[in-house]
Amino acid sequence: MPNNKNKIEIITLGCSKNVVDSERLARQLIANNFEISDTSENSDSIIINTCGFIDAAKEESINTILEAVNLKKQGKIKKVVVAGCLSERFKSELQKEIPDVDVFFGTEDYEGIVKEFGGNLKKELLGERELTTPKHYAYLKISEGCDNPCSFCAIPLMRGLHKSKPMEELLYEVKSLAAKGVKELIIIGQDTTDYGKDIYGKRNVAELLNKISQVKGIEWIRLLYAYPSHFPDELIDEIANNPKICKYIDIPLQHISDSVLKSMRRGITKKSTVNLLQKLKSRIPDLALRTTFIIGYPNETEKDFEELKEFVQEIQFDKVGVFDYSVEENTPSFILGNPVSDELKEERKTELMEIQKEISFNKNKSLVGKKIKVIIDDIEGEYFVGRTERDAPEVDGEVLIKSDEKMLKLGDIYYVEIIDCNDYDTYGKLV
Numbered sequence: 549m550p551n552n553k554n555k556i557e558i559i560t561l562g563c564s565k566n567v568v569d570s571e572r573l574a575r576q577l578i579a580n581n582f583e584i585s586d587t588s589e590n591s592d593s594i595i596i597n598t599c600g601f602i603d604a605a606k607e608e609s610i611n612t613i614l615e616a617v618n619l620k621k622q623g624k625i626k627k628v629v630v631a632g633c634l635s636e637r638f639k640s641e642l643q644k645e646i647p648d649v650d651v652f653f654g655t656e657d658y659e660g661i662v663k664e665f666g667g668n669l670k671k672e673l674l675g676e677r678e679l680t681t682p683k684h685y686a687y688l689k690i691s692e693g694c695d696n697p698c699s700f701c702a703i704p705l706m707r708g709l710h711k712s713k714p715m716e717e718l719l720y721e722v723k724s725l726a727a728k729g730v731k732e733l734i735i736i737g738q739d740t741t742d743y744g745k746d747i748y749g750k751r752n753v754a755e756l757l758n759k760i761s762q763v764k765g766i767e768w769i770r771l772l773y774a775y776p777s778h779f780p781d782e783l784i785d786e787i788a789n790n791p792k793i794c795k796y797i798d799i800p801l802q803h804i805s806d807s808v809l810k811s812m813r814r815g816i817t818k819k820s821t822v823n824l825l826q827k828l829k830s831r832i833p834d835l836a837l838r839t840t841f842i843i844g845y846p847n848e849t850e851k852d853f854e855e856l857k858e859f860v861q862e863i864q865f866d867k868v869g870v871f872d873y874s875v876e877e878n879t880p881s882f883i884l885g886n887p888v889s890d891e892l893k894e895e896r897k898t899e900l901m902e903i904q905k906e907i908s909f910n911k912n913k914s915l916v917g918k919k920i921k922v923i924i925d926d927i928e929g930e931y932f933v934g935r936t937e938r939d940a941p942e943v944d945g946e947v948l949i950k951s952d953e954k955m956l957k958l959g960d961i962y963y964v965e966i967i968d969c970n971d972y973d974t975y976g977k978l979v
Contacts, residue, residue: 554582554583554592554593554665555582555584555585555591555592555593556577556584556585556591556592556594556595556665557584557586557587557588557591557594557595558570558573558574558584558594558595558597559594559595559596559597559612559616560597560680561596561597561598561599561605561608561609561612561632562597562598562599562601562605562609562632563599563601564687564734564736565687565689565736565737565738566597566599566632566633567680567681567687568677568687568689568736569597569632569655569656570680571677571678571679571680572674572675573595573597573631573658573661573662574677574680575673575676575677575678576658576662576667576669576670576673577662577665577667578678579667580662580665580666580667580670581667584678588619588624588625591625592626593625593626593629593665594616594619594625594627594628594629595629595631595661596609596612596613596616596629596630596631596632597631597632598612598613598631598632598634598635599633599634600633600634600635600636600637600638600702600706601633601874602871602872602876603872603874603875604872604874605634609632609634610646613628613630613646613649616628617646617648617649620648621648628648628649628650629649629650629651629652629661629664630642630649630652630653631652631653631654631655632654632655633655633707635652635653635654636706636707637705637706639652639654650664651664655706655707656692675717675721675724676721676724677725679725681941682925682926682958682959683728683729683730683959684729684730684731684732684923684925684958684959684960685730685731685733685768685923685925685941686725686730686732686733686734687734688721688722688725688733688734688735688736688760689713689736690713690718690736690737690743690753690756691711691737691738691739691740691742691743692707692710692711692713692737693708693709693710693711694707694710694738694739695709695710695739695742696739696742696775696814697813697880698802698813698814699811699812699813699879699880699881700842700873700874700876701876702876702877702878703738705878705879707738710738710739710742710746711746712742712743712744712745712746712747714747715756715759718756719759719760719763722763722766723763726763726764726766727765729765729959730765730766731765731766731767731768731923731959731961732766732767732768732770732923733760733766733768733769733770734770734772734941735753735769735770735771736773737773739773739774739775740753740771740772740773740774740775741753741774741778741780741783742775742778744756751778751780752780753771753780753783754780754782754783754785757769757771757783757786757787757790757793758786758790761792761793766792767792767961768792768794768923768937768961769790769792769794770793770794770796770937771787771796771797771798772798772940773798773800774797774799775799775800776799776800776801776814776816776820776821776824777814777815777816778815779799779824779828784827784828784831784832785831787832787835788831788832794836794937794938795832795833795834795835795836795937795938796835796836796837796838796937796938796939796940797828797835797836797837797838798838798839798867798940799828799837799839800839800840801840801841802814802840802842803842803845803852804818804821804856804859805818805848805851805852805855805856806818807847807852808845808847808848808852809821811845811846811847811881811884812842812845813880822863825837825863836867836937836938836939837863837865837866837867838865838866838867838868838869838940838943838944839865839867839868840868840869840870841856841860841868841869841870841871841900842870842871842872842873843870843873843893843896843897844872844873844892844893845873845881845888846873846881846884846885846886846887847884848873848888853896856900857899857900857903860903860904861903861907864907864911865907866908866911866938867908867939867943867944867945868900868901869943870900870901870904872890872893872894872897873886873893905971905972908945909969909970909971912945912969912971912973912974915966915969915974916966916967916968916969917965917966917967918965918966919963919966919979920936920964920966921936921961921962921963921964922935922936922947922949922962922963922964922976923935923959923960923961924949924958924959924960924961925941925958926958927951927958929951930950930951931948931949931950932948932949932950932956933946933947934946934947934949934964934976945972945973945974946973946974947973947974947975948975948976949964949975949976949977949978950977956978962978963978964976964977964978964979965977965978
């Protein structure tokens with residue numbers, strides 16, 4: 549039997565998909581009478597759920613592993629376990645380079661990790677999670693892996709091909725989350741628009757969202773990671789007409805130049821991209837669009853970058869994230885090398901984000917004087933920190949409300965009048 553006094557810290561790196569994996573693992577460990585600790589200082593063991601997506605993420609993962617190994621060498625902890633994407637992809641190399649790690653696991657190997665600590669997988673608890681987010685919102689991972697052939701992406705190497713989670717299992721999970729007080733669900737997967745094609749023979753994420761919206765207690769549903777080249781038409785109608793679905797779509801475009809898109813193997817052209825965005829905006833009133841771009845792809849010329857800047861200026865996205873191109877082993881683009889210098893990538897990224905900063909400020913300014921719904925996430929110093937339905941947690945802007953105005957309840961939704969703004973955040977007062 550496990551030692552009841554054994555405290556384990558789970559360090560989660562990378563994206564929200566990893567957050568869900570760590571939450572599921574934590575539930576299994578707790579069911580085996582382990583205590584989950586918030587700090588290394590108060591732990592006997594450390595589990596690191598790594599990310600291996602791009603260079604910066606790999607570097608962070610390796611540094612975190614080395615820090616944990618150092619604590620073990622100092623006798624402050626007994627065991628270091630490494631899991632997740634980096635471990636899935638580079639297990640043999642990591643074993644050779646960092647032998648002081650006790651054991652390496654890949655992605656979603658809950659059974660192996662629990663057994664490593666002397667416990668047993670509780671199959672009746674599969675799908676249940678120990679939430680690490682504020683209790684009023686949670687991520688819902690509807691699928692694993694990806695079938696898209698993007699030349700730069702190593703996710704299929706780490707997570708495998710696309711695999712949808714059955715709808716009945718997801719609805720059971722949603723009801724369980726709602727019973728815990730979750731009001732906002734953030735729908736995630738490597739490609740959420742592919743949901744259902746493998747088990748139902750069609751992309752039916754719209755049907756899934758509709759059924760989720762019928763679960764009592766769920767008030768906001770937010771869609772992330774929607775791939776642009778096969779965006780289901782019925783999904784547009786569902787977002788437009790369902791009052792519980794946030795008028796917000798995260799749709800990673802990565803670039804807009806046809807030559808770059810072709811080399812990236814994105815399966816879409818500039819014309820098709822523009823047509824889709826126009827259709828989304830025309831059919832979903834007040835839609836907030838979030839996207840991401842990759843800067844410095846090997847065949848990105850100055851002309852391609854200028855085209856991207858003009859596109860961002862033209863479309864006026866509500867939210868934009870920008871990443872440097874990262875050379876990934878065993879991906880199709882690996883043979884192209886990395887001809888765009890780090891300095892030029894940084895210069896282009898700064899230039900693009902300056903354009904977006906102005907757009908973001910103007911959009912925030914247009915909200916001043918309006919009364920909008922805000923969900924309260926936290927309290928920091930003299931402010932309650934909230935979000936509108938136009939903002940996802942962690943990556944988007946916040947609404948700051950003076951805490952001396954009235955005690956607001958975390959997780960509740962209030963009408964707030966926007967009274968001021970900066971580039972990315974707004975300030976409000978309770979209506």
